Each structure stands twice: as structure tokens, then as C-alpha cells.
Amino acid sequence: xxxENSSVLEIIEKRGYRxxxxxxxxxxxxxxxxxxxxxxxxxIGNSDFILAELCCSIGITLEYLVPAFKKVIGVDIDxxxxxxxxxxxxxVGLFHKVELIQGDISNNNVLNQIKADIVIYDIPFWxxxxxxxxxDLLAKNPPLKELIRKxxxxxxxxxxxxxxxxxxxxxxxxxLGVIEFEHVYINxxxxxxxxxxxxxxxxxxxxxxxxxxxx
Ligand SMILES: C[S@@+](CC[C@H](N)C(=O)[O-])C[C@H]1O[C@@H](n2cnc3c(N)ncnc32)[C@H](O)[C@@H]1O
Numbered sequence: 001x002x003x004e005n006s007s008v009l010e011i012i013e014k015r016g017y018r019x020x021x022x023x024x025x026x027x028x029x030x031x032x033x034x035x036x037x038x039x040x041x042x043x044i045g046n047s048d049f050i051l052a053e054l055c056c057s058i059g060i061t062l063e064y065l066v067p068a069f070k071k072v073i074g075v076d077i078d079x080x081x082x083x084x085x086x087x088x089x090x091x092v093g094l095f096h097k098v099e100l101i102q103g104d105i106s107n108n109n110v111l112n113q114i115k116a117d118i119v120i121y122d123i124p125f126w127x128x129x130x131x132x133x134x135x136d137l138l139a140k141n142p143p144l145k146e147l148i149r150k151x152x153x154x155x156x157x158x159x160x161x162x163x164x165x166x167x168x169x170x171x172x173x174x175x176l177g178v179i180e181f182e183h184v185y186i187n188x189x190x191x192x193x194x195x196x197x198x199x200x201x202x203x204x205x206x207x208x209x210x211x212x213x214x215x
Contacts, residue, residue, distance in 0.1 A: 023058040035213045040064075040160070045068025051071075058081050059085035077104050077105070118156060119159050121151070123141060157197060160200060161195040179195050182206075186213065
């Protein structure tokens with residue numbers, strides 16, 4: 001199923017999202033977030049902690065992680081996707097534990113509003129409708145090293161970064177120093193790399209996790 005030819009319903013069906021999740025085709029076209037979010041819940045969940053997700057979009061990751069935390073903060077630049085995120089979390093009865101902040105994560109005033117014990121940063125490398133005619137999208141992201149340093153200094157050193165499978169360990173190690181770089185395979189396909197910092201590191205260097213789902 002190619003992205004261009006698929007409908008929202010096909011994507012929901014194919015990717016195993018719950019049937020009434022709200023999102024447009026672009027916000028939904030994210031590879032197998034539910035299965036990874038479920039795994040993360042078991043790995044980093046802590047009911048004494050507040051979790052913040054930078055670039056939370058329609059809240060698929062949040063939906064799985066909210067039950068495992070005291071409170072969750074979602075941040076996104078896009079007002080429309082945040083409205084969908086609110087609806088999605090209301091529908092599953094989780095919104096009372098959630099605070100949403102609309103803003104650009106490059107902006108210090110936005111980062112300064114966040115008080116959390118763990119931060120997830122979903123690097124927005126793929127966003128197709130913003131990619132059109134806008135040159136290199138990666139160059140539009142906040143510089144990685146600088147953003148992570150700001151999070152470490154102002155929020156927490158316990159950070160998880162979602163990164164595309166093409167991005168290499170050596171790059172993150174050079175930029176960020178001591179990390180765990182986890183290759184995530186879903187149904188035997190290299191789906192993403194997940195970078196852990198601070199106390200979330202189980203083992204320094206490259207590790208691997210194999211996840212499966214059946215729909
Ligand atoms: C890959 S999606 C995130 C998916 C999300 N983690 C989930 O589980 O549903 C990327 C999101 O990053 C947001 N984004 C892009 N640049 C941003 C910025 N500078 N500040 C805040 N959000 C941004 C986009 O609006 C988009 O919703």
C-alpha cells in the first residue's frame with residue numbers, strides 16, 4: 001500500500017490502530033507506533049513520573065503511555081493535530097491525565113513550560129505535507145545536539161529519541177555522547193532506532209529489540 005494511493009481507513013486497518021482514532025492520512029502514516037508504544041510502556045513506564053512527548057501529533061504514543069504515568073504532557077506545533085490528539089485521548093477516557101501545549105519546540109519559552117521526569121522526542125523527519133516544495137525537512141528540525149542539551153539542562157536527562165532506521169549510531173554518539181541505541185524491528189522489518197539517554201540506558205552502545213504484531 002503506497003502512501004499516495006491509500007485512504008485513511010486503509011491506513012487504520014493496515015497499521016492496527018483502533019478503529020475510531022482521529023487523524024488525517026499524514027498524521028496516521030506512521031509506522032506501527034502502537035506496537036512500539038506498548039513496548040516503551042513496559043520499558044520506561046513509572047506511575048510516580050511525569051512524561052512529556054515533544055512532537056506528539058495525534059497522540060498515538062501518548063494513548064499507550066498515559067496509563068503508565070502520573071501525568072503526561074504533549075507538545076506539538078500544529079493546532080489541528082493537537083485538537084485531534086485531545087479528541088483521541090478523550091475518547092479513551094485518558095484526557096484528565098494530559099496537558100497539551102501548542103508551540104514550537106525550538107522556542108525556549110515552550111520548553112520552559114515543561115516540567116517532566118522523562119522526555120520523548122519524536123524527530124519530525126517525515127512529515128510529508130510539510131515536505132512538499134520545502135527543501136530538506138531534516139534541516140528544518142531544531143539542531144539535535146542543541147535541543148537535547150536544552151532538555152537536559154532545563155527539564156530532565158532521561159530522554160528517548162525516536163529516529164528513522166537510516167540514521168546511524170555513530171551520528172548520535174558523536175552528537176550526544178553516552179547513549180543506548182536500540183534497533184527496533186517490527187515483524188522482522190527494521191522500523192526505527194530508539195535512542196535512550198540518562199537513567200533510561202540499560203546498556204551503552206547498540207542494542208536490538210524484536211517486536212511483533214498480528215492484525
Ligand atoms: C512523527 S509526528 C509525531 C507522531 C506522534 N509521536 C504519535 O505517536 O502520534 C511529528 C509531529 O511533529 C510536529 N512538529 C514538527 N515540527 C515541530 C516543532 N518545531 N515543534 C513542535 N512540533 C513539531 C508535527 O506537527 C507532527 O505532528
